[in-house]
Amino acid sequence: MIDWVESRTGLVSALKDFLTEDVPGGASYWYVFGSATLIVLTVQIVTGIILCFYYSPSSWTAWESTQFIYRDVWGGSFLISLHYWGASAMIILMSMHLLQVLVFGSYKKPRELQWVVGVLLFFIVLSMGLTGYLLPWDLNAYFATQVAINIAASVPIIGPFIYHFLSDGSTLGTLTLGRFFGLHVWATPAAIIGLVGLHLFIFRHNSSAGPPVDEPAVKFGRFYPNQIFMDTVASVLAFAIIVVLAFVMPAPLLAKADPNNAQFIPAPAWYFYALYGLLRMFPQNLSLVPTVILPGLFTMVLLLLPWLDRNPHRALARRPFTIPFAILSVALLIGITVYSAKIIGDEIAKSPVGQTPVEGYGAPPSQATVPTIALTYPQAAAAAAPVGANVFAQNCASCHGAEGKGTPGSFPPLAGNPFVTGDPNKVTAAVLHGMKGPIVVNGVSFSGAIPMPAWSSKLSPAEVAAVVTYIRSAWGNHASAVTPEQVKAISK
Amino acid sequence: MSDEAKAYQDPGTPEEVSRRAFLARATIFGGTAVALTLAIPLVGSLVPKAQLVDANKGFSPLNKDEFAQLEQSIDKPVKIFFNKAVVNGYLREATDYYVWGIKLTDAELADMRKERADLFNPKPGSAIDYPVGNLNFVMFSSLCPHLNCKYDWDSGLGAFLCPCHGSQFNKIGVHMKDARGKYIGPAPRGLDPLPFNQEGGTAQVEWIKFAANTPDIVRMSYW
Numbered sequence: 148m149i150d151w152v153e154s155r156t157g158l159v160s161a162l163k164d165f166l167t168e169d170v171p172g173g174a175s176y177w178y179v180f181g182s183a184t185l186i187v188l189t190v191q192i193v194t195g196i197i198l199c200f201y202y203s204p205s206s207w208t209a210w211e212s213t214q215f216i217y218r219d220v221w222g223g224s225f226l227i228s229l230h231y232w233g234a235s236a237m238i239i240l241m242s243m244h245l246l247q248v249l250v251f252g253s254y255k256k257p258r259e260l261q262w263v264v265g266v267l268l269f270f271i272v273l274s275m276g277l278t279g280y281l282l283p284w285d286l287n288a289y290f291a292t293q294v295a296i297n298i299a300a301s302v303p304i305i306g307p308f309i310y311h312f313l314s315d316g317s318t319l320g321t322l323t324l325g326r327f328f329g330l331h332v333w334a335t336p337a338a339i340i341g342l343v344g345l346h347l348f349i350f351r352h353n354s355s356a357g358p359p360v361d362e363p364a365v366k367f368g369r370f371y372p373n374q375i376f377m378d379t380v381a382s383v384l385a386f387a388i389i390v391v392l393a394f395v396m397p398a399p400l401l402a403k404a405d406p407n408n409a410q411f412i413p414a415p416a417w418y419f420y421a422l423y424g425l426l427r428m429f430p431q432n433l434s435l436v437p438t439v440i441l442p443g444l445f446t447m448v449l450l451l452l453p454w455l456d457r458n459p460h461r462a463l464a465r466r467p468f469t470i471p472f473a474i475l476s477v478a479l480l481i482g483i484t485v486y487s488a489k490i491i492g493d494e495i496a497k498s499p500v501g502q503t504p505v506e507g508y509g510a511p512p513s514q515a516t517v518p519t520i521a522l523t524y525p526q527a528a529a530a531a532a533p534v535g536a537n538v539f540a541q542n543c544a545s546c547h548g549a550e551g552k553g554t555p556g557s558f559p560p561l562a563g564n565p566f567v568t569g570d571p572n573k574v575t576a577a578v579l580h581g582m583k584g585p586i587v588v589n590g591v592s593f594s595g596a597i598p599m600p601a602w603s604s605k606l607s608p609a610e611v612a613a614v615v616t617y618i619r620s621a622w623g624n625h626a627s628a629v630t631p632e633q634v635k636a637i638s639k
Numbered sequence: 640m641s642d643e644a645k646a647y648q649d650p651g652t653p654e655e656v657s658r659r660a661f662l663a664r665a666t667i668f669g670g671t672a673v674a675l676t677l678a679i680p681l682v683g684s685l686v687p688k689a690q691l692v693d694a695n696k697g698f699s700p701l702n703k704d705e706f707a708q709l710e711q712s713i714d715k716p717v718k719i720f721f722n723k724a725v726v727n728g729y730l731r732e733a734t735d736y737y738v739w740g741i742k743l744t745d746a747e748l749a750d751m752r753k754e755r756a757d758l759f760n761p762k763p764g765s766a767i768d769y770p771v772g773n774l775n776f777v778m779f780s781s782l783c784p785h786l787n788c789k790y791d792w793d794s795g796l797g798a799f800l801c802p803c804h805g806s807q808f809n810k811i812g813v814h815m816k817d818a819r820g821k822y823i824g825p826a827p828r829g830l831d832p833l834p835f836n837q838e839g840g841t842a843q844v845e846w847i848k849f850a851a852n853t854p855d856i857v858r859m860s861y862w
Binding site: 167169190194200208211214219222223225383386 | 666
């Protein structure tokens with residue numbers, strides 16, 4: 148049977164070739180990062196395929212279908228969280244792999260092109276983080292991507308083209324989602340798989356570089372099972388960490404993107420914190436330095452490293468320039484990342500509008516399954532969907548919370564709030580005309596630093612009536628309904 | 640390299656060989672653990688949720704004008720539309736459906752009781768757990784029981800005719816036979832009556848999608 152397959156495919160001898168590769172200097176845990184990255188890439192592909200079964204890229208359905216994955220798909224929250232944490236794991240493992248190759252001097256002749264392919268992969272994977280970030284279409288996805296594509300637009304000459312290509316128009320919308328989706332699930336993965344194939348092919352052509360010494364190896368280890376065992380240990384460990392994180396801290400999904408929300412503070416993914424920090428360090432008139440020049444320089448140095456570093460030695464002691472330079476770069480990157488994390492954390496603490504997730508880690512316990520979009524016939528949709536709840540979820544929940552519990556210090560709760568359940572005219576007037584200044588609710592004070600906006604120009608009288616009726620009857624409140632006629636009378 | 644690989648030319652000590660065997664097994668074990676951990680949610684996520692199917696259960700009011708037309712119609716079936724709010728995954732849609740309404744004379748009802756006895760004396764566990772022909776009305780599902788094509792009333796034939804494969808049904812939904820006693824068309828059963836009642840003066844029907852191409856009536860979904 149094995150002979151039969153072998154004679155027709157050559158697969159058996161190819162596998163044997165693969166497994167009997169020599170490992171110069173013996174198997175080592177230093178070499179596990181590449182294969183662990185590959186395993187996590189596989190996890191990303193597999194979970195991504197399943198997410199594709201449910202996800203729908205349009206501004207009407209992206210957030211809703213994402214929430215559907217959390218609420219209605221068996222194991223959906225776990226799968227989306229595996230994908231979420233897997234992205235971070237990819238970037239960490241890939242960086243470790245890059246650093247190991249850098250420190251061991253494995254990028255030197257004859258492995259220059261293998262290094263170049265690896266660096267390309269590094270940036271392409273980072274771009275996956277960028278395109279995937281928009282897809283859930285929550286507040287953070289929307290506003291963080293807004294920032295990202297405007298930075299791309301600021302690149303001299305080609306910037307406007309990149310901007311128009313990515314957003315497919317002048318506004319972040321359904322067509323933008325389509326482009327990001329196409330890039331995230333088709334174009335970029337195809338490039339990654341192709342380049343990983345090339346990376347491995349060149350790797351096999353050159354064979355392992357071995358330890359960072361200048362003498363050729365005398366001792367050789369077995370790839371299978373010794374090195375593969377170590378690779379497995381590292382991969383299983385990485386996977387186990389992702390699984391635990393996916394269980395303990397499921398990926399957060401914030402409220403649906405609302406282009407009118409002027410208070411929400413977006414944050415990039417942590418692996419872009421360093422870029423964010425740079426952006427904050429330079430004054431406006433030098434803004435091209437952090438957005439284009441420094442990242443461009445960083446990219447070029449990494450790509451061209453095998454030619455910039457002409458030193459033929461691999462032993463650490465004989466590379467007095469590259470090693471300190473690498474250590475300094477990493478320390479700087481980590482430093483700026485930590486600095487940015489602090490800035491972002493402080494700003495969000497000051498204005499936590501919309502930062503409470505609807506699903507995932509930190510979200511209130513989810514209610515019964517509620518399909519969230521009402522389409523087609525308005526009259527039937529009105530009968531089918533509780534309009535007040537929808538108006539609330541889209542306009543009010545980012546401050547007052549999906550459960551009407553408010554935000555401590557900033558926004559008062561509506562559940563159990565006597566003002567809400569009291570005079571219907573007063574609460575309706577507050578929704579129509581807004582509110583300002585500090586207030587005290589049930590003995591707890593709220594700063595009112597961010598005022599309650601006036602909704603009379605944004606919501607119809609019917610919507611105001613529906614949402615006031617909703618907040619007066621939800622979360623244990625029991626007060627009378629308000630009609631559109633009452634709202635019209637008050638708004639005059 | 641490959642077969643000539645240096646490390647592989649050295650068989651190693653017996654301890655080394657058994658150590659390698661252990662490493663190989665541990666590798667397979669680790670790989671299997673990862674694969675299984677992934678496989679459970681991957682496969683589980685693909686199983687359709689019964690809860691979402693049941694979300695669409697319930698009666699919908701029939702179009703008033705068309706139902707009034709049926710009340711006047713003694714010889715012909717009437718196509719009656721209704722609008723149903725359905726949960727379609729994460730979409731909530733309002734969709735138009737229709738049924739074929741029949742107003743039965745007492746003689747026709749008696750006829751139907753005789754010719755389609757299985758609908759009136761259903762076996763335990765049958766999908767027909769509701770009264771058929773109540774108030775002398777029958778509402779047939781608009782789907783042909785063969786492969787769920789939409790059939791139409793053919794005035795010339797005086798029968799329902801399915802355009803896909805030519806099955807014919809008479810006014811009370813019986814699958815018709817030709818002069819030689821052979822069934823006309825491949826339908827496995829007669830037309831499917833839906834639950835129907837009147838509540839507070841409103842005629843309403845419950846839409847059920849039955850399995851196609853089975854001799855017995857089996858519920859599939861409610862939209």
